[in-house]
Amino acid sequence: MPDAQGKVRYAVVAGGAISQGAFMPGVGQTDNSVMTALVTGDPVKARVLAGHYGLLAYAYDEYPALLASGEIDAVYVATPNFRHREFVVPALEAGIHVLLEKPMATTEADCLAMIEAAKRSGAKLMVAYRLHCEPGTLDMIGRVHAGNFGEPRLFTSTFTQTVKASNHRTQNGFAAGPVPDMGPYPLNMVRQLFNAEPIEVSALGVRSPGSQMNTWDTVTVSLRFPDERLAQFTVSYSLPDTERFQLLGTKGEIEASPCFGYGEGVSISYRATIDGETRVHVNPVVDQFAGETAYFSDCILNDETPEPDGEEGWRDVRVILAIEQALETGQPQRLESLPPRQQPRREQRRTFALASAPDYINTESPTE
Numbered sequence: 001m002p003d004a005q006g007k008v009r010y011a012v013v014a015g016g017a018i019s020q021g022a023f024m025p026g027v028g029q030t031d032n033s034v035m036t037a038l039v040t041g042d043p044v045k046a047r048v049l050a051g052h053y054g055l056l057a058y059a060y061d062e063y064p065a066l067l068a069s070g071e072i073d074a075v076y077v078a079t080p081n082f083r084h085r086e087f088v089v090p091a092l093e094a095g096i097h098v099l100l101e102k103p104m105a106t107t108e109a110d111c112l113a114m115i116e117a118a119k120r121s122g123a124k125l126m127v128a129y130r131l132h133c134e135p136g137t138l139d140m141i142g143r144v145h146a147g148n149f150g151e152p153r154l155f156t157s158t159f160t161q162t163v164k165a166s167n168h169r170t171q172n173g174f175a176a177g178p179v180p181d182m183g184p185y186p187l188n189m190v191r192q193l194f195n196a197e198p199i200e201v202s203a204l205g206v207r208s209p210g211s212q213m214n215t216w217d218t219v220t221v222s223l224r225f226p227d228e229r230l231a232q233f234t235v236s237y238s239l240p241d242t243e244r245f246q247l248l249g250t251k252g253e254i255e256a257s258p259c260f261g262y263g264e265g266v267s268i269s270y271r272a273t274i275d276g277e278t279r280v281h282v283n284p285v286v287d288q289f290a291g292e293t294a295y296f297s298d299c300i301l302n303d304e305t306p307e308p309d310g311e312e313g314w315r316d317v318r319v320i321l322a323i324e325q326a327l328e329t330g331q332p333q334r335l336e337s338l339p340p341r342q343q344p345r346r347e348q349r350r351t352f353a354l355a356s357a358p359d360y361i362n363t364e365s366p367t368e
Contacts, residue, residue, distance in 0.1 A: 104313030136268030150251030291350030
């Protein structure tokens with residue numbers, strides 16, 4: 001049950017950068033959510049973060065006790081991808097709702113196990129696609145579906161960043177590399193804009209000169225969709241930061257940049273060209289983590305199914321794994337045809353002001 005003020009009580013599982021810099025500050029912007037606990041393997045984070053937010057601190061081996069404590073209604077899980085199932089399934093089985101960072105998992109089996117656990121218990125599972133609550137993104141999706149740009153035919157995107165060699169993501173293979181980490185953004189975006197699922201995947205990857213990664217640091221992916229539509233995106237851990245996409249339809253186009261990021265100064269904005277006339281649409285900077293948390297809490301309080309649910313997460317993971325196979329074999333990978341599913345709705349739109357984050361505590365913990 002929610003607390004005395006009707007707010008959903010969250011435990012934060014893992015105190016890494018995304019928890020500290022985005023989720024934890026964002027919760028305070030909402031009117032229906034509150035944090036009550038932190039789960040971390042780092043004693044410094046346990047002391048400083050829990051003290052800053054007034055939370056109860058639990059070690060990882062104390063997680064079962066937290067789930068049985070009656071102190072929480074939901075967990076926000078932001079561990080490394082390969083540890084998601086470890087914390088999600090027990091929470092769902094205990095009737096605790098789960099907001100899970102993307103990508104959902106590193107295997108389809110883990111995705112399906114989490115989906116089944118949610119079905120058995122009735123607890124809600126939402127994958128943290130924050131852009132599904134972001135005003136500019138919902139505006140673009142709505143306009144494409146309304147036919148403003150004609151029939152969407154071609155999507156291209158570039159999403160890159162420079163990751164330090166000391167970061168654990170550079171030394172843990174494909175599952176920690178740019179495709180699972182950054183690929184869900186353009187992949188999920190084109191799936192929403194096309195309102196369809198890819199049926200074939202091809203990929204090329206390189207290890208850039210000087211790269212110390214033990215996997216491909218830059219990857220270009222090509223996707224074939226039904227009705228002869230195409231998409232292509234490139235993600236990289238070895239290039240300067242940039243993010244953009246272009247969608248071409250039979251009547252016009254969208255060019256968006258920034259389009260995937262969050263935080264100070266990041267306004268999801270786009271240029272729309274229809275019949276040769278171009279207009280720029282600038283959206284407000286919002287706290288995307290506050291927005292997704294408030295939306296999930298509304299779903300809990302109103303007993304509604306969240307739109308970016310476990311199946312949404314699994315649909316991206318199955319494509320990511322096909323990309324890995326394409327990289328390893330050098331051959332295109334066919335995907336089972338799937339029907340369209342519920343799209344993000346305008347009612348999911350949230351416009352909370354951006355929270356300020358405390359100084360980041362970095363102890364290079366490989367589990368966070």
